[in-house]
Amino acid sequence: MLVNRAQDLSPTLTTVTTSFPSLNPTPCKTLMRTNPFSSLSFLRLFRPLSHTKVLVFRPRIPHPTPQLPPSFSRHRFFSSSSFSAAPVSFIAEKEGEEKWDSSNTENEAFAFEDDGGVFAGNDMKHLVAPEMEVKELEELPEHWRRSKLAWLCKELPAHKAGTLVRILNAQKKWMRQEDATYLAVHSIRIRENETGFRVYKWMMQQHWYRFDFALATKLADYTGKERKFAKCREIFDDIINQGRVPSESTFHILIVAYLSSPVHGCLDEACSIYNRMIQLGGYQPRLSLHNSLFRALLSKPGGSSKYYLKQAEFIFHNLETCGLEVQKDIYGGLIWLHSYQDTVDKERIKSLRKMMQEAGMEEGREVLVSILRACSKEGDVEEAERTWLKLLDSNGNIPSQAFVYKMEVYAKVGEIMKSLEVFRQMQKYLGSASVAAYHKIIEVLCKSQQMDLAESLMKEFMESGKKPLMPSYIELTDMYLNMSLHDKLESTFLECLEKCRPNRTIYNIYLNSLVKVGNLEKAGEIFGQMHGNSTIGVNARSCNTILGGYLSSGDFLKAEKIYDLMCQKKYEIESLLIEKLDYVLSLSRKEVKKPVSLKLSKEQRQILVGLLLGGLKIDSDGERKNHMIRFEFNQNSVTHSILKRHIHDQYHEWLHPSSKPTDGNDDIPHKFSTISHSYFGFYADQFWPRGQPVIPKLIHRWLSPLVLAYWYMYGGYKTSYGDILLKLKGSREGVEKVVKTLKAKTLHCRVKRKGKVYWIGFLGSNSMWFWKLVEPYILDDLKDFLKIGSDTTDGYAVESQDINFDSASDSDEKASDYDEDDN
Numbered sequence: 001m002l003v004n005r006a007q008d009l010s011p012t013l014t015t016v017t018t019s020f021p022s023l024n025p026t027p028c029k030t031l032m033r034t035n036p037f038s039s040l041s042f043l044r045l046f047r048p049l050s051h052t053k054v055l056v057f058r059p060r061i062p063h064p065t066p067q068l069p070p071s072f073s074r075h076r077f078f079s080s081s082s083f084s085a086a087p088v089s090f091i092a093e094k095e096g097e098e099k100w101d102s103s104n105t106e107n108e109a110f111a112f113e114d115d116g117g118v119f120a121g122n123d124m125k126h127l128v129a130p131e132m133e134v135k136e137l138e139e140l141p142e143h144w145r146r147s148k149l150a151w152l153c154k155e156l157p158a159h160k161a162g163t164l165v166r167i168l169n170a171q172k173k174w175m176r177q178e179d180a181t182y183l184a185v186h187s188i189r190i191r192e193n194e195t196g197f198r199v200y201k202w203m204m205q206q207h208w209y210r211f212d213f214a215l216a217t218k219l220a221d222y223t224g225k226e227r228k229f230a231k232c233r234e235i236f237d238d239i240i241n242q243g244r245v246p247s248e249s250t251f252h253i254l255i256v257a258y259l260s261s262p263v264h265g266c267l268d269e270a271c272s273i274y275n276r277m278i279q280l281g282g283y284q285p286r287l288s289l290h291n292s293l294f295r296a297l298l299s300k301p302g303g304s305s306k307y308y309l310k311q312a313e314f315i316f317h318n319l320e321t322c323g324l325e326v327q328k329d330i331y332g333g334l335i336w337l338h339s340y341q342d343t344v345d346k347e348r349i350k351s352l353r354k355m356m357q358e359a360g361m362e363e364g365r366e367v368l369v370s371i372l373r374a375c376s377k378e379g380d381v382e383e384a385e386r387t388w389l390k391l392l393d394s395n396g397n398i399p400s401q402a403f404v405y406k407m408e409v410y411a412k413v414g415e416i417m418k419s420l421e422v423f424r425q426m427q428k429y430l431g432s433a434s435v436a437a438y439h440k441i442i443e444v445l446c447k448s449q450q451m452d453l454a455e456s457l458m459k460e461f462m463e464s465g466k467k468p469l470m471p472s473y474i475e476l477t478d479m480y481l482n483m484s485l486h487d488k489l490e491s492t493f494l495e496c497l498e499k500c501r502p503n504r505t506i507y508n509i510y511l512n513s514l515v516k517v518g519n520l521e522k523a524g525e526i527f528g529q530m531h532g533n534s535t536i537g538v539n540a541r542s543c544n545t546i547l548g549g550y551l552s553s554g555d556f557l558k559a560e561k562i563y564d565l566m567c568q569k570k571y572e573i574e575s576l577l578i579e580k581l582d583y584v585l586s587l588s589r590k591e592v593k594k595p596v597s598l599k600l601s602k603e604q605r606q607i608l609v610g611l612l613l614g615g616l617k618i619d620s621d622g623e624r625k626n627h628m629i630r631f632e633f634n635q636n637s638v639t640h641s642i643l644k645r646h647i648h649d650q651y652h653e654w655l656h657p658s659s660k661p662t663d664g665n666d667d668i669p670h671k672f673s674t675i676s677h678s679y680f681g682f683y684a685d686q687f688w689p690r691g692q693p694v695i696p697k698l699i700h701r702w703l704s705p706l707v708l709a710y711w712y713m714y715g716g717y718k719t720s721y722g723d724i725l726l727k728l729k730g731s732r733e734g735v736e737k738v739v740k741t742l743k744a745k746t747l748h749c750r751v752k753r754k755g756k757v758y759w760i761g762f763l764g765s766n767s768m769w770f771w772k773l774v775e776p777y778i779l780d781d782l783k784d785f786l787k788i789g790s791d792t793t794d795g796y797a798v799e800s801q802d803i804n805f806d807s808a809s810d811s812d813e814k815a816s817d818y819d820e821d822d823n
Contacts, residue, residue, distance in 0.1 A: 110298040110305070110336050110366065130214040130247055137182075145179070152183055156199070157192040164195065168202050177208055181215055193222045197231050204238075211242045217250055224253035227260050230755035233269070251277035252289055259296050264634070267296055271311050278318065287324045290315050298333045306340035331356045332367045339370040344377050365394055372405040379412030400426065400434040407437070411444040419444050420453065435466045442472040446479040454479065462499075470500045477509045486513045502536045504645075511542060515549035523549055524558070531565075535642060535781045537649050539661075540571040548577055556584045570598070570653035598679065603706070604650060608683060610707040611647070614715020615727060618680060618688040627680035629654075633670040642781050643713050644668050695734025700741040708770075709777035712786065722788050724762040724770050735760075747773070 137146045148171070156164055168175070180203045187196035200219050203209050216235050224232035232254050239246045251273060258270035274293055277283050294315050297308040312334055319326050331352055338349050349371070356363060363371075368391050375384035384406060391398050403426035410418040423441045427433050433441075438461045445454040458472055473496040480489035493510045507530050514523035527546045530536045543566045550559035563581060566573060573581065600608070608616075608629075617630045631647060633640035648668045652660070659672030674680070686696040696702075715727040728735060735751060735758045742749055748766045752759045762770040771788045778786055 110333055130217050145174070148174070149179060149182060153186050156183065157187065157190070157195045161198055164198050165202060168199070172206070175206075177203070177210055177212075180206075181212060184215060184219065188218060188222050193219070193226055193228075197223055197235075200235070211238075211244075213239065213242075213244055217247050220246070220250045221253050224250070224257045227257050229254065229257035229261055229263075229266065229269075232257055236273075245281050248277075248281065248283045251281060251283060252285065255289060255293065259292055270296065271308070275314070284322050285318070287319075290319055290324065291327065291330075294330060294333060298336065303340065306337060309337045309341065312337055326355075326359070328356070328361045328364070331359075331361065332364060332370070335367055336370045339373040339377075344374045346374065346378065349374060363390065365391065365396060365399070368394065369399055369402050369405070372402050372409075376405040376408035376412070379409060381409055381413055384409040398429065400430060400437065403430075404434070404436050404440050407440050407444065411440075411447075414448075416444060416448045416450060432464065435468070438464075438466065439471045443475045446475040449479060449483060451479065451483070451485075468500065470496070470503055470506070473500065474503070474506050474509070477506055477513075481509055481513055481516075484516075486517050489513045502533060504530065504536050504539065504542075507536055508539075508542055508545065512545050515545055518549075518553070520549050520553055520555065534646050534779050537645060539649065539652070540566075543569075543571050544574045544577065547573070547581070551577060551580050551584065556587070559584060560588065569649075598653060598677070600679070606702075606704060606706045607647070607650060607710050609702050610710025610712075611714050612683065612687045613707070613711045613726075613728060614713075615693075615729065616714070618684045620684050620688070620691070621676065624681070624684065626676040626678050627684040628656075628676045629674045629680060629683075631672050631674075635670040639713060639782055639785050640670070642779065644670055646779055648672065693729040695728070695730035695738060697737075699734070699738055700744075703738070703741050703745075705773050706777045709774035712770075712774055713778065713782060716786075718767075718786050718788065722767055723764070724767040724788070726760040726762075728758045728760055729756060730758070745773070 137149060140146050140149075152167070152171070156167065159167065168180075180199055184196045184199040184203070187193065187199060196219055200215070216239050220232050220235035220239070223235070232250075236246055236250055236254055239250070255270050255273050255277070258266040258273065270293060274285065274289070277285060294312060297312050297315075298305055316326070316330060316334060319330065335349055335352050338345055338352075353363065353367075353371075356367075368387050371387045372384055372391075375381075375387065388402075388406060391402060403422055407419040407422045410416070410422065419441060423433060423437055426437055438457065442454055442457055442461065445457065454476060458476060461472060462469065473492060477489050477492050477496075480486070480492065489510065490513070493506060496506055507526065511523055511526050511530070514520070514526060523546055527538065527542065530538050530542060543562055547559055547562045547566070550556070550562060559581070563573075563585070611631075612618075617632070619628045619630060620626070629651075631644070631651075633644040633647075635641065645668045648655070651674060654674040654677070656673050656675050659669065659674075661667060686698075687694060711726055712724065717725050719725065728738065739749060739751060739760065742760075747762065747770055750761045750763060752761065768788050771786075775783070775787070
C-alpha cells in the first residue's frame with residue numbers, strides 16, 4: 001500500500017540550530033527531515049507530477065436507489081468495517097453470568113465460505129482521475145518566489161495546524177493560487193498529505209481562490225488512501241458543492257476508507273457514497289468494490305444486518321446488470337438476510353436457490369441453516385425436514401442453531417414432544433445443549449403448560465452452569481401465572497432475584513400475581529421497589545396492574561395516588577378501569593385530570609439538552625414544521641445499556657408506536673424515536689438548524705448540573721487514568737463558549753479536536769470537581785462505572801480512540817491552536 005510505503009521511507013528528525021525572528025524565509029531553529037539519502041531526496045522534491053487520463057462521464061440509467069435504514073435503526077453499535085471489530089461489553093448478571101444477547105440466534109454473523117477474492121482496498125490501480133498540471137519551481141521567472149516556495153516546502157511539514165496557518169498568513173502579500181497549489185501538490189509528493197490538506201483549506205479562505213477540480217481530486221484520493229475518511233469526505237463535498245461530479249477514483253477510495261474504519265456510522269456512509277457513485281456519477285464500480293461492500297453488510301449479526309436487505313439487493317442487481325461474476329457468498333448472503341426478516345419472502349429465497357443451482361453452486365451449510373431459519377418462522381415442516389437431511393449429508397458438524405430452528409418449526413405446528421426429541425438429539429450429537437436451545441425448549445414447554453418437563457429442564461439448565469437464566473425464569477413465572485400457581489410463582493421469583501439482575505418483566509409478572517391473590521400490601525411494596533430502582537422502573541402495565549387492584553379492593557386513596565403518578569408520567573389508562581376511576585375521582589375532585597396532553601417537563605427539557613450536547617440527533621421535515629428526535633445508544637456500552645431504559649421511560653409518551661415494547665416484552669431497543677411533532681421545533685432550531693449539529697448561542701444559560709450529568713452519561717467517558725472526557729460537535733466559537741461557561745463554574749478543562757468532533761477533557765484533579773458537581777444526578781446503577789476512583793470502567797473505552805491532550809492547547813488561546821487530528 002502507498003501509505004505503508006510512505007511510512008517505511010519516512011525520514012528521521014534532527015534539530016538544526018538557527019533563529020526564528022519572523023515568519024519569512026530566513027534562517028531559523030526548526031525541525032528538518034534527513035536520511036542517508038538526503039541530497040538525492042531534496043532534488044526529488046521538485047520532480048514533475050505524473051500525468052493521468054482525463055475523466056469522461058458516461059451516465060447510464062440507474063436502478064432505483066434502495067432506501068437505507070433510518071439513522072435510528074441502522075447500526076447496532078458494532079464496527080462499521082468488515083475488516084475490524086469493536087470491543088464488546090455487556091451488563092453482567094450477579095455472579096458475572098448474564099450476557100443477555102448470547103442466547104439470541106440473531107447474533108450469529110454470516111460465515112463466508114471463501115476469502116472474497118481481491119478486496120476493494122487492494123484494487124486501486126488505473127482508477128480514472130483528472131489530469132493534473134503544475135508548474136515546477138524552475139519554470140517560475142522570479143528567483144525570490146522560487147526561494148520562498150522552496151523554504152515553505154521544507155518548513156510547513158514540520159509544524160502543527162496553528163503554526164502552519166500563521167506561517168501561511170504571513171505570506172498573503174505575495175502568495176497566489178499557483179503558489180499555494182504547488183505547496184499542496186509538493187506535500188502530496190513527499191507523502192505529507194496532512195500538510196497538503198491544510199494548505200488546501202487555507203487556500204479556500206483567500207480572495208483569489210478558484211476551485212481546482214484536479215487538485216481537489218488528488219488531495220481527496222491521497223487522504224482517503226490513508227483512511228482519513230473525514231478529510232476525504234470534506235473535499236468530496238466541496239467538489240459536489242462546486243457543481244462537479246467527483247472522479248471514479250474519489251468515489252472508490254472514499255468507500256474503501258469508510259469500510260476500513262471502525263467508527264460508528266461509517267457503513268451507512270459507505271452505502272450512500274456507493275449509491276451516488278452509480279446514480280450521480282454514472283460509474284460502474286469494480287467487482288472488488290461490490291464484493292467488499294456486500295461483505296461489510298453481512299459482517300454484523302443477523303439482527304443488525306437484516307436492515308440492509310434493500311442495499312444488498314441493490315448490489316446484487318448491479319452485479320447482474322453489469323455482467324460481473326456473482327460469487328457463491330453473494331447468493332448465500334442474500335438468502336441469509338431474507339431469513340432474518342420479520343416477514344420472510346419465500347418466493348425470493350426460492351428464486352435465489354434456483355439461480356445457485358443454474359450456476360452449478362452447491363448449497364453450503366450457511367445456506368441450509370438460513371433455510372431452516374426461514375422455515376422456523378413459517379412453520380414449514382416439510383421443507384425443514386428436507387433441509388435437515390441435506391445438513392446431515394453435508395460435510396462438517398451441524399451447527400447448534402440448526403437444532404434450535406428445527407425445535408421451533410415443530411413448536412409452531414404444536415408438536416411439542418418432537419421439539420423435545422430434537423433437543424435430546426442435540427445433546428447426544430454435540431455433547432451438550434446450547435444456551436439458546438435451553439431457552440427455546442423451556443419456552444416451548446411453558447407455553448404448552450408442560451409444567452413437570454419445564455421444571456425438570458430448568459433444573460438441568462441451572463446445573464449445567466450455563467447463563468443467562470433470566471429468559472427461562474420469565475417463561476416459568478408466566479406459566480405459573482396462567483395456571484394460577486401463585487406460590488410456585490413467588491418462590492421462583494425469589495430464586496431468580498438471588499441468581500440474576502432485577503428485570504422489569506419478571507417484576508410485572510410477580511406484581512400481577514400479588515394483585516390476583518389480593519395481597520395488595522405486598523403488591524404495594526413491590527411496586528415501590530420498582531419505582532425506586534431506575535434499572536427496573538415502572539411502566540403503564542405496572543401502573544394499570546396496581547391501579548386495578550386498588551380499585552377492586554376499594555382503596556380509593558391509593559388508587560388516586562397511582563392515578564396522579566400516571567398523569568405525571570402520561571401513561572394511558574386501560575379502558576376497563578376508566579369507568580370505575582371516573583366514579584372514584586368524581587367523589588373527591590371537581591375536575592378530572594387528563595393525562596394525555598403532550599408537554600415536556602422541566603426535567604425532560606434539561607435531560608434533552610444534555611443528550612443533544614452528547615450527540616443526540618433531530619430530523620426535520622422539508623418545511624421544518626415537525627421534528628423527530630432519534631435516540632441511539634451504543635449496544636456495546638454498559639453505560640448506554642443502562643441509560644437507554646431510563647431515557648425510554650422518561651420520554652415514553654412521546655415515542656413513536658414502533659418504538660414502544662410489545663405486550664409481554666419489556667426489552668428496550670437501543671435505537672428508538674419520538675413522533676414527529678412541532679413541539680421540538682425550538683430544539684431543532686437551536687441544535688440542528690440546517691441538519692447539522694450546532695452549539696446554541698445561549699448554551700451558557702443551560703449548562704446546569706443536571707444537563708452536564710446527562711451529557712456525561714450519554715456522550716462522555718471515564719478513562720482508565722481517572723480523567724473525564726465529553727464529546728461535542730459544533731464550531732470553535734461554540735466550543736469556546738462552552739469552555740468559558742465551564743470555567744466560570746470553576747471547572748477547568750482542555751480541548752482536543754479529532755476530525756469534526758471536539759473532546760472536552762477534565763484531567764487530573766479537575767475530573768473530581770466535575771464528578772462532585774454531577775454525582776447527585778447520575779443514575780445509581782451507573783455510579784460504579786462513571787465515578788472517579790472506581791476500578792470499574794465501561795468496556796467501550798475511549799482510549800481506543802487515542803485522545804491525547806498533550807498535543808492540544810487549552811481553548812482560551814487562539815482558535816488556530818486547536819489540534820485537528822482526523823477521524
